[in-house]
Amino acid sequence: MFSCSSARKSRRTNVLTGSTVETIPATESKTPPENNNYSGPVRSLDVPLDIDRKAFVNYAKTFLGTPYKYGSSNPANGLDCSGLLYHIFQHYRVKSPRSSYDYANVGTTISLRKALPGDIILFSGENSRRIGHMGIVTENKDILKFIHAPGSGTRVTITPLSGYFEKHFVKVIRVLE
Template sequence: MKFTLYLLFATAILSSCFEKKETVSTHTPIQKTANGVDRDSIISFAKQFIGTPYLYAGNDPEKGFDCSGFVSYVFKNFDVSLPRSSSEYKNLGTALAPEDFRVGDILVFYGYKDRTIIGHLGIICEANGMQSKFIHASSGKVSSVTITSLDTEHYTNRFYKCIDVLTK
């Protein structure tokens, strides 16, 4: 009798180890508002990818993102089509005054070595003028999607403009 119970128990344990598990996405869908895109929803969606590795030319959360891949991926989820290359943001939109920065606006930065080209992008997640915080795919020390303050010397010196791509 004991042997039969042990055998049943062992069979149950082994069969649960070999069950096929369904793949479930850890990224929850975000609801859109009736009157357009909700700026806070953009940030909630973007924050799901914090820690996703930086990958040059990446635009896939399973593999990694570069800065423009991350921005275009996030906004695409809200049916907002944006350029895939950061260089295409140089002439996109109208520059906003710092007091007009809002959550969901895009920060555009020069390259860290060359101030004639656009080298980086991020999405404002806490709006406070030039002290705003932004979420971005960083190729720096963190080498992943992270949140950074705009008022760090590295980004303040490279700041080109902030644009609103949501208001028509």
């Protein structure tokens, strides 16, 4: 796994295929989308957000199949893991971090068994304990599942918490009420 948005050229590993790709960060769109569900002032993640969990997850699912593109938060070009969350939060007019590692001290840490759809799940990087990947919990019944942009050569998908991701799991954070 890897940091979704850093400012340097690096080698990235696709966690699903194991292939390594050299990447150079792409530019990203910083403008919020025009179709915001929330028309008030821009909010922050300093306090729990009053966003409907089901609507939040359903909006995230509209990006299923979007190609992965390192450094991008624009679905027309592709998305990386933190770009997916950044774009979703922009939709709800929420100021959010752009890099996965910047979520380390955001929200309230909750236990895995108490995770709800809409909570954010964080993972360590390939060769690091630092946050390097993230997704949004979509369900937590028999097994927790999350939506994310896994890496080069993949598309936004829903994945169960097992194998590689279980090994690199760091924590779940709650930012929604």
